[in-house]
Amino acid sequence: MKLSKRLFMAVLVPFVLIGLVPQAQAETWPSKPVRIIVPFGPGGTADVFTRLMAQHLQTALGQAVVIDNRPGGNFAIGTEAVAKSPADGYNLVLVTSSHTLVEALGVNRQKYQLMRDLTPVAALSNAQGVLVVHPSVPANSVKELIALAKSQPNKLNYGSSGTGSMLHLEAELFDSMAGTKMTHVPYKVGSGARIDLLAGRLQLMFDTLDGAAPYVRSGKLRALGTTGKTRSLALPDVPTLSEAGVPGYEVQVVIGLMAPAGTPKPVVDRLNAEINKIITRPDVREAWAKSDGQVLVMSPEELGKTLSAEVEKWTDLVKTANIKLD
Incomplete structure (x- = not known):
């Protein structure tokens, strides 16, 4: 059965107009x-x-x-x-x-x-994060930290801004890729974990760069590695975790x-x-x-x-x- 030209246009035009609506909105x-x-x-x-x-x-x-x-x-x-x-x-x-x-x-x-x-x-x-340890921790590099953690399973405590937070999963990814097992201590906010790390009640944490960098520069914390693909402009002397001992690590x-x-x-x-x-x-x-x-x-x-x-x-x-x- 053939459609008349008028009927064909009556069917086609509404669909054409519908297609033009987004373009008209954009203009x-x-x-x-x-x-x-x-x-x-x-x-x-x-x-x-x-x-x-x-x-x-x-x-x-x-x-x-x-x-x-x-x-x-x-x-x-x-x-x-x-x-x-x-x-x-x-x-x-x-x-x-x-x-x-x-x-x-x-x-x-x-x-x-x-x-x-x-x-x-x-x-x-x-932005990227940074792995920092308290100065009392006997590890001056990522490889030394991995060796220490493997020799003392679950003995090293790290803080985070809560279970399931970025700071927590950065550490879990490290554990998974490095073959270590450390103990998670969740806090309500990252600054709470940082306070306890500075006091020596924690051994390490994955922290934000803007939060940790001042303490790294003052010597109150030791930075072992950053989480990005390339080194941080804020801490250019600190290697990435990937180059420091965990190949492929990137967050x-x-x-x-x-x-x-x-x-x-x-x-x-x-x-x-x-x-x-x-x-x-x-x-x-x-x-x-x-x-x-x-x-x-x-x-x-x-x-x-x-x-x-x-x-x-x-x-x-x-x-x-x-x-x-x-």
Whole structure:
């Protein structure tokens, strides 16, 4: 049976128009303020850097960019709010590698799934951690620490910012790759573990670089290795863990922005292009470097692959190390 030309057009046109809707939205976007939800409290390094980026993004877009801090629920409160927002480019969420840990632990799975309900927009930066020991520990290198830990299984205590936290899983990954077994002592915050490490009540911990570096420089702590792929600008004389005795060890905290799944690609691409221009400005690079962060330029697809790989890596570690939240 042949369709008449009029009937054919009547069937075809609605589908064509539907396909043009996202393009039309992108051409008029943004026509109102853009909101970035930060799913943790104000004042942290990532929050401060995001605010700096947002100031420049306002100028680039010609619209206000509002930072909305919504802490709580292992990032669920703020992240879920964006995951369930309209996919129109006006709601973004700041994500970090800690989101991939939460995903691996299955904590917020009933509320949202990171790679299903959100789409990558742009990376902002990455940062690395550092393995530090109390000066009383008889280990001046990673290899010496591994030998010490193997000779005294479960005798060395390390602190973290809580079970399932980045600082905890960095240590678990070390244990797994180095063949050691150390005892985890969880704290509510990383600074609490650092205080006890400085007092000698702990032997070691994986810490943030901005938190530990001042104590390393003053000699109150000894740095054995950093967690990144390359050496840190803050502690250039400290080798990476990979070069110091644990080949292939690499953990870098990625910070980026995501939008609700289904956000029009032209909008995502515009945001990505503008943000990449901003974070490569010399003044922005310099501001981030003061906290030992490095700007990270990625396409949306590259950011998506990075986050997916992290979820896979942490999921495997959670299973093999039998990590369970209290």
